[in-house]
Amino acid sequence: MNASQRLFLALLISIEIAVTKSVTLNLTLFGMFFILLLCQRIKFKRLGFYIAVSILPTLGTFWSFYLFGIGGAFERMHTGMIMGSRIMLFVFVSAWLTNSVTPSVLLHSLQQNLKLSPTFIYGLLAALNFVPRFKDAFKSIQASANMRGQSLSWYQPTIYFKALIQAINWSETVAMAMTAHGFQEGASRSSFKRYPYKKSGFAVIAAALFATVVLLNFSQY
Amino acid sequence: MALTAKNLSFSYRKKSPIFENVNLNIEKGSFTLMMGPSGCGKSTLFKCLAGLFPQYGGMVSGSVTVDGEPVAESAANERVKKVSMLFQNPKEQFVLETVEAEIAFALENLSLEPAEIENRIDKALAMVHISEFKHRFLGQLSGGEMQKVVLAEVLALGAEYLLLDEPFAAVDHDSRVELQELFLELSKAGYAVLVCDHDDAGYENRITDFYRCSKGEVTSVESDNWPKDLGEEVFELAAKLPGTGLTLTASELALENDQRLLLFQKELEVNKGDLILITGENGSGKSTFLKAISKLQKYDGALHFNGKNLSDWKNKAYYQSVGLVFQSALDQFLTITVEEELAQVKRYAKNQRYWTEDRVDDALERLELTGLSKRSVYTLSGGQQKKLQVLLMLMTEKELLLFDEPFAGLDNDSFQKVIELIQESRAALEQTMLIVSHQIRPLMGVVNRRLHLQNRELNEEVHA
Numbered sequence: 001m002n003a004s005q006r007l008f009l010a011l012l013i014s015i016e017i018a019v020t021k022s023v024t025l026n027l028t029l030f031g032m033f034f035i036l037l038l039c040q041r042i043k044f045k046r047l048g049f050y051i052a053v054s055i056l057p058t059l060g061t062f063w064s065f066y067l068f069g070i071g072g073a074f075e076r077m078h079t080g081m082i083m084g085s086r087i088m089l090f091v092f093v094s095a096w097l098t099n100s101v102t103p104s105v106l107l108h109s110l111q112q113n114l115k116l117s118p119t120f121i122y123g124l125l126a127a128l129n130f131v132p133r134f135k136d137a138f139k140s141i142q143a144s145a146n147m148r149g150q151s152l153s154w155y156q157p158t159i160y161f162k163a164l165i166q167a168i169n170w171s172e173t174v175a176m177a178m179t180a181h182g183f184q185e186g187a188s189r190s191s192f193k194r195y196p197y198k199k200s201g202f203a204v205i206a207a208a209l210f211a212t213v214v215l216l217n218f219s220q221y
Numbered sequence: 222m223a224l225t226a227k228n229l230s231f232s233y234r235k236k237s238p239i240f241e242n243v244n245l246n247i248e249k250g251s252f253t254l255m256m257g258p259s260g261c262g263k264s265t266l267f268k269c270l271a272g273l274f275p276q277y278g279g280m281v282s283g284s285v286t287v288d289g290e291p292v293a294e295s296a297a298n299e300r301v302k303k304v305s306m307l308f309q310n311p312k313e314q315f316v317l318e319t320v321e322a323e324i325a326f327a328l329e330n331l332s333l334e335p336a337e338i339e340n341r342i343d344k345a346l347a348m349v350h351i352s353e354f355k356h357r358f359l360g361q362l363s364g365g366e367m368q369k370v371v372l373a374e375v376l377a378l379g380a381e382y383l384l385l386d387e388p389f390a391a392v393d394h395d396s397r398v399e400l401q402e403l404f405l406e407l408s409k410a411g412y413a414v415l416v417c418d419h420d421d422a423g424y425e426n427r428i429t430d431f432y433r434c435s436k437g438e439v440t441s442v443e444s445d446n447w448p449k450d451l452g453e454e455v456f457e458l459a460a461k462l463p464g465t466g467l468t469l470t471a472s473e474l475a476l477e478n479d480q481r482l483l484l485f486q487k488e489l490e491v492n493k494g495d496l497i498l499i500t501g502e503n504g505s506g507k508s509t510f511l512k513a514i515s516k517l518q519k520y521d522g523a524l525h526f527n528g529k530n531l532s533d534w535k536n537k538a539y540y541q542s543v544g545l546v547f548q549s550a551l552d553q554f555l556t557i558t559v560e561e562e563l564a565q566v567k568r569y570a571k572n573q574r575y576w577t578e579d580r581v582d583d584a585l586e587r588l589e590l591t592g593l594s595k596r597s598v599y600t601l602s603g604g605q606q607k608k609l610q611v612l613l614m615l616m617t618e619k620e621l622l623l624f625d626e627p628f629a630g631l632d633n634d635s636f637q638k639v640i641e642l643i644q645e646s647r648a649a650l651e652q653t654m655l656i657v658s659h660q661i662r663p664l665m666g667v668v669n670r671r672l673h674l675q676n677r678e679l680n681e682e683v684h685a
Contacts, residue, residue: 104318122326126316132360140552143517146540148555148617149569162555169551169599170313176268176277177314182301182330182378190332192325192339 001201003101003109009205010097016212017086023078024219025212026085033092040099054091058084078221103128109195119185126174130167137166222288223248224270224304224382224413229283231265231274239265240437242283247415247430249381252408254424254448255417257434258632259604260589263417264309266439267386270415271306272297287382298330305380309387309603309630311367312549320346320354320362324374331378345377348403361478364548364626365392365503365659372400376407383407385416387603390629393502393659398423419604419632420660421448456661456682461669462494468621468653469514473522476509483509485677486522491655496647498664499657500682501674507657508548510674511623514655515545526621541571544619548626550606551599559601559609560594566616575649576616584612587638603630611639615646624656628663636663 001009017026037047062084069076101109104125111121141162145152152159226245232238239262247253257263268274272292275281285292287303308314317323321342328338346352349369359367368388375383385404389397401423404414408429417434418424424447431442469491476484483506491497501507512518516531516539524531526543547553556562563581570576585591588608598606611627624643628636640663647654658664671682 104322122316129316129318137552139517140547141555143515143540143545144547144553145555146536147515147544147619148566148613149541149571150555150565151537158555165557165599166551172277173308173310173313174316176273177308178316179273179276179297180271180301180306180308180314181327181374182298182305183326184297184330187296187298187330188332189329190334190338192322192329192335194335 001204002113002195002198003106004113004195005197005201005205006097006100007106007110009208010093012205012209013093013212014090016209017089020216021078021082022216022219023081023085023221025215026082026089028215029212030085030089030092033089033096036096037092037099040096042099050091050095054088058088061087105195108191108193112191112195113197118183118189122178122183126171130170133170134163134167137163224287224292224415225285226270227284227286229266229269229281229285231262231269231279231281233279238437239279240434240439243439245270245432245439247382247413249411249413250408251413251429252405252427253413253415253430253432254421254428255415255432255434255439256419256421256632257417257439258589259419259608259630259635260602261434262437262602263434264386264602266434267306267384267415267417271304271384272300273306298332301327301378301380302331303380304382304384305375305378306384307368307371307375307386307388309390310549311364311371314371315359315367318358318360320351320357320359320370320373323359323370324377327374327378341377341379342373345373348376349373350399363504363508364390365396368392369396369400369503381411382413383415385414387417387419387630389418389420389659390603390626393500393505394661396503397659401427419630419636422662424448456671457666458671459496459666459669461492462496462648462651466493467491468493468495468527470525471522474513474524475521476506476513476518478506478509482677484674484679486679489672489679491653493653494647494651495670496644496654496668497656497670497672498661498668499655499672499674499679500659500661505674506677507674508625510679511545511625511655511657514621514623515543517545542620544614544617544622546611546614546622546624546627548629550603550610553610553613554598554606557597557599558594559590559596559598562598562609562613563594563616566613570617573616573618575618575646581612581616584615584642587642588612588635604632604635607631608635608639612642615642618646618650619652621653621655624654624658626657626659628658628660633663636660640664640667 013029017029062080065083066076066080069079107121107124110116111118138159141159142152224247226243229243230238230241243266255263269281270285292300292304315323317326324342324345325338328341346355349372351369351373354370362370372388388400392400404416405427408414431447432439433442467490471486471489474484474486475482499507509518513520514524516536526534554562556565590605590609593601598609607627607630614622628639631639644667646652672679673682
């Protein structure tokens with residue numbers, strides 16, 4: 001599966017679980033994506049982070065629907081479990097996607113597969129690459145202010161204003177540098193690395209969707 | 222077959238022109254040097270020659286043609302096959318994360334096939350002798366290393382007219398000589414090389430044309446007045462200021478960057494009143510060392526300031542005594558205009574002993590910064606930003622002041638004036654200063670110690 005196909009699978013599964021009401025399906029998919037994450041050999045600390053992030057909204061949602069939902073205890077329990085497991089599943093499907101592809105590969109893949117505008121894609125890439133620079137700039141501004149006798153804390157607007165000015169300034173120079181290196185809006189470009197669709201990828205997507213439909217038909221709860 | 226400017230003028234809206242009626246003819250096979258004071262409009266001129274202006278603002282009159290075709294009218298992906306530019310600040314010219322991806326981005330703009338892209342990347346990196354950088358992250362490279370990557374990118378594009386805007390501002394001596402030799406080779410191979418620089422060292426017997434840029438005019442210089450070889454000089458040290466005790470000590474200090482060990486310093490002592498020049502190759506860890514002293518970089522081992530471990534110092538108290546002049550001037554500014562920057566320091570600096578209002582005005586005049594008070598710091602030239610940045614940090618009257626390439630982008634005259642201000646401030650306030658610089662010659666007889674970073678260690682250079 002290439003990066004775009006992984007995104008399509010994640011989106012299709014997310015849409016499917018958002019419109020169906022099967023605890024069995026949600027838990028089966030959760031188990032599957034949990035195993036897939038383990039197969040990606042992610043660190044236990046990271047896995048713990050995903051669980052920590054999802055556990056509170058999962059339990060909160062479950063309790064809300066169980067305590068304040070409509071119908072008898074069994075129905076409320078069912079609705080609570082569907083809603084709670086959806087949240088856990090959304091987090092783990094996203095975790096599987098973000099751990100299997102880098103933002104840069106995903107954006108290049110989408111650009112090639114869906115013929116998106118390179119200006120849009122490079123705009124996003126430049127913004128993504130600015131994130132670490134923004135963090136550095138934030139640190140430098142704080143240090144520079146300290147050295148000039150002014151304490152700037154994270155909650156003070158001055159620090160964001162200054163970082164924003166740097167970002168605007170940087171975006172102008174980057175646009176100029178892109179032009180200086182031959183980037184022309186609307187012109188055709190080649191691709192150094194190619195990310196073609198894979199037949200096996202579509203087969204996996206079809207098989208996964210078919211399996212979920214079968215499971216939906218046979219599951220009771 | 223040439224890059225030609227005819228009666229070229231440039232101005233920002235309703236303002237006096239940055240330069241007027243410039244006539245230039247850069248032929249293939251030439252190696253041209255352009256020199257001029259900071260803020261005379263060299264960078265703007267280069268951007269006009271590269272076809273970036275008026276696309277990115279300003280008003281241009283006159284014409285720029287390359288091989289007879291108007292530069293500004295051709296599409297960027299066609300233009301770069303003929304003329305390409307290397308910017309002054311290497312940090313500001315990258316879109317992607319790694320060296321390979323960045324150069325590939327430029328070559329994709331030419332619609333080249335992957336095999337050809339791969340081939341050109343390898344060739345260009347080999348030409349600049351940085352083949353091992355191919356998979357490195359750009360954010361982890363030093364300023365000089367970044368500049369080499371951009372040069373490789375420009376060469377990979379295959380442009381025949383190379384416009385290099387201060388390519389050596391952050392490049393060490395050996396790389397400078399190596400790159401100058403490479404430019405000569407390129408010009409002999411039929412490329413046209415136009416380079417702007419503040420230091421004329423190393424151009425003697427290499428250049429074929431020489432221009433001076435001053436007060437908005439560009440004039441050709443007769444060969445009798447071209448840079449001359451001053452020969453190798455013995456680096457002389459100045460006498461130490463009277464002062465006692467230690468300011469800074471390092472023991473078992475280890476610095477890493479990108480999982481590479483940059484420095485392991487068993488022991489280092491900096492005395493009160495020392496003015497130390499730190500030299501070393503690009504990427505050897507000089508800036509990282511200054512950042513560690515400024516508490517902006519993790520390290521192993523121990524650093525003590527005034528006898529107290531750095532980790533025991535509270536940031537607020539520490540930064541009252543220690544300051545860093547950042548490599549990039551823009552990182553230092555906190556407000557918008559020159560006037561606001563000066564007012565900020567005056568407002569927050571406590572009990573200024575030396576930098577009185579009169580001394581600040583005098584310094585502004587000497588640095589040719591008067592009349593710029595309402596200007597945004599972002600629209601100043603690279604040299605003007607640097608001069609303002611150094612002045613602001615001197616005004617904070619720190620006990621220990623660290624300078625990371627404070628002379629980058631300064632013309633000779635400005636360089637001398639900045640050194641004078643540094644010396645005057647140090648003498649009056651008995652400050653300790655550490656200066657990282659690639660420009661060594663003008664600091665001869667100014668610094669009282671020189672440390673050279675080589676083989677991951679700072680070694681004392683003792684001169685007769």
